[in-house]
Amino acid sequence: MNNTDNQAKLEIFNTLSKKKEHFVPMHPNLVGLYVCGPTVYGEPHLGHARPAVTFDLVFRYLQHIGYKVRYVRNITDVGHLENDADEGEDKIAKKARLEQLEPMEIAQFYIDSYHRAMDALNVKRPSIEPRASGHIIEQMDMVKRILDKGFAYISNGSVYFDVAKFDKEYGYGKLSGRVLDELIANTRSLDGQEEKHNPADFALWKKASPEHIMRWESPWSNGFPGWHIECTAMSTKYLGEQFDIHGGGMDLLFPHHESEVCQSTVANGKESVKYWMHNNMITINGQKMGKSLGNFITLNEFFTGSHPTLKQAYSPMTIRFFVLQAHYRGTLDFSNDALLAAEKGMTKLYAAAALLPKLKAGDHSDENINEWIQRCYDAMNDDFNTPKLIAELFDASRMINSIHDGKMTATKADLDLLTNSFNTFFFNILGMKEELAQNNQSEYTDQLMSLILEIRKDAKANKNWTIADMIRDKLNDAGIVLKDTKEGTTYELN
RNA sequence: GGUCUUGUGGCCGAGUGGCUAGGCAACGGUCUGCAAAACCGUCUACAGCGGUUCGAAUCCGCUCGAGACCUCCA
Numbered sequence: 001m002n003n004t005d006n007q008a009k010l011e012i013f014n015t016l017s018k019k020k021e022h023f024v025p026m027h028p029n030l031v032g033l034y035v036c037g038p039t040v041y042g043e044p045h046l047g048h049a050r051p052a053v054t055f056d057l058v059f060r061y062l063q064h065i066g067y068k069v070r071y072v073r074n075i076t077d078v079g080h081l082e083n084d085a086d087e088g089e090d091k092i093a094k095k096a097r098l099e100q101l102e103p104m105e106i107a108q109f110y111i112d113s114y115h116r117a118m119d120a121l122n123v124k125r126p127s128i129e130p131r132a133s134g135h136i137i138e139q140m141d142m143v144k145r146i147l148d149k150g151f152a153y154i155s156n157g158s159v160y161f162d163v164a165k166f167d168k169e170y171g172y173g174k175l176s177g178r179v180l181d182e183l184i185a186n187t188r189s190l191d192g193q194e195e196k197h198n199p200a201d202f203a204l205w206k207k208a209s210p211e212h213i214m215r216w217e218s219p220w221s222n223g224f225p226g227w228h229i230e231c232t233a234m235s236t237k238y239l240g241e242q243f244d245i246h247g248g249g250m251d252l253l254f255p256h257h258e259s260e261v262c263q264s265t266v267a268n269g270k271e272s273v274k275y276w277m278h279n280n281m282i283t284i285n286g287q288k289m290g291k292s293l294g295n296f297i298t299l300n301e302f303f304t305g306s307h308p309t310l311k312q313a314y315s316p317m318t319i320r321f322f323v324l325q326a327h328y329r330g331t332l333d334f335s336n337d338a339l340l341a342a343e344k345g346m347t348k349l350y351a352a353a354a355l356l357p358k359l360k361a362g363d364h365s366d367e368n369i370n371e372w373i374q375r376c377y378d379a380m381n382d383d384f385n386t387p388k389l390i391a392e393l394f395d396a397s398r399m400i401n402s403i404h405d406g407k408m409t410a411t412k413a414d415l416d417l418l419t420n421s422f423n424t425f426f427f428n429i430l431g432m433k434e435e436l437a438q439n440n441q442s443e444y445t446d447q448l449m450s451l452i453l454e455i456r457k458d459a460k461a462n463k464n465w466t467i468a469d470m471i472r473d474k475l476n477d478a479g480i481v482l483k484d485t486k487e488g489t490t491y492e493l494n
Numbered sequence: 495g496g497u498c499u500u501g502u503g504g505c506c507g508a509g510u511g512g513c514u515a516g517g518c519a520a521c522g523g524u525c526u527g528c529a530a531a532a533c534c535g536u537c538u539a540c541a542g543c544g545g546u547u548c549g550a551a552u553c554c555g556c557u558c559g560a561g562a563c564c565u566c567c568a
Contacts, residue, residue: 407532
């Protein structure tokens, strides 16, 4: 199967149409991908891992089938308002005061932390990672354009988008399915609403109250941009007025993405996004994750196991594999049992990968490798069905083990094909990487181990089971697992 | 309350209107000095109640459960 075939077969579930559609990029061989990135005022947690891994997979697969992809993932580092106690106060500004640090210092601290966690999860860095604070001019420009077109109004120094007018001209709610009248009926009256003509209107620019530290001079007031405008401004700047894929979590569907549709439609005169993709949410033991529920777990806590909910530490690759073992549009529940099962399964696939170079070719093949490869591509082309792909990899693992045990054979050509494809799907596309333990197998370790295995072999030859078992058990305690096979003993580091 | 999504075997998790995904766990077998690993086999589920159909886990309706969103938080 070549790239052209796969490009033609790829189907993506489009939130706009609520069905799978053939993916046809606007420009041949080029794809523009925009994903809503993190708001940097806290440690990265599971809620960050899911979209990051999901769209990393999309990024990787699109590249694999031959597209040149520009992947833009923003960093939101301005304009965060808290909803609880300190109403109207910028989230970053609040933290800054509490900790006596510059707002940008806080943002930088958490950006670094986010990057470290994403690197650990083997999430590729995007092509461009623009910061909202670095695009204030572009955002103001976008607000001006919307004002000029007559779809926004100024009220007490703030600028609001006129949703009712938009609804009349273009129809509101295409993405989320919201009906404007129902929205208005359901909106409670809240402080500050009197500035708006209509409760469904949203801010494009907010006048800063005195406690705001992050503020910029604008034609309307000294203030800061509304939340939704940053994505519209930055996606337009880097991907153009129309681009292929916009992704994010389902929690962003409304109002954030719906508002983006409004803004870009007015500012650019056309709908800008062709395919909207939304990953589903995560839960922990069936509950949503929240600080108040006591199940808020950061990624570092997962990696180290330092949270009361966790029975053990889970490596970054275990988390990644676990995320990929569920389809991105389904909810994903984290539990110790499920993570443990994923970890074991993942280990099995690593073991199969390690076996591949050791396989001996036969004169015929018992399985059709090309058909297997086809099934792998079919899975990916079906809206990135990674659980299906992983099931195929487990099938391959069974083949690999059987060939290794001499219970099956494959020709040299098929072995090369199998090796190449297994590695491509497991490492390059799913983005699994060897974890530290495996990389620790230095030459010294190898020499020491071969000495120890030699001693045990002697002991076994002399039927000295006490010594042989002691070596095996003590090594096991140290995290080194011995595997006795007909060809001799091998070892794995855990 | 409203909008949307979702409910699959002990656990996780794919799925096409008819052809028993896969993983983990459990149990049996082969192999092994024993064990682990590996391989083979067993465990045949689709929230509940109706309806459409020759046939539904898959389509429709209702009920129950879960989740997301419904603020100028991002």
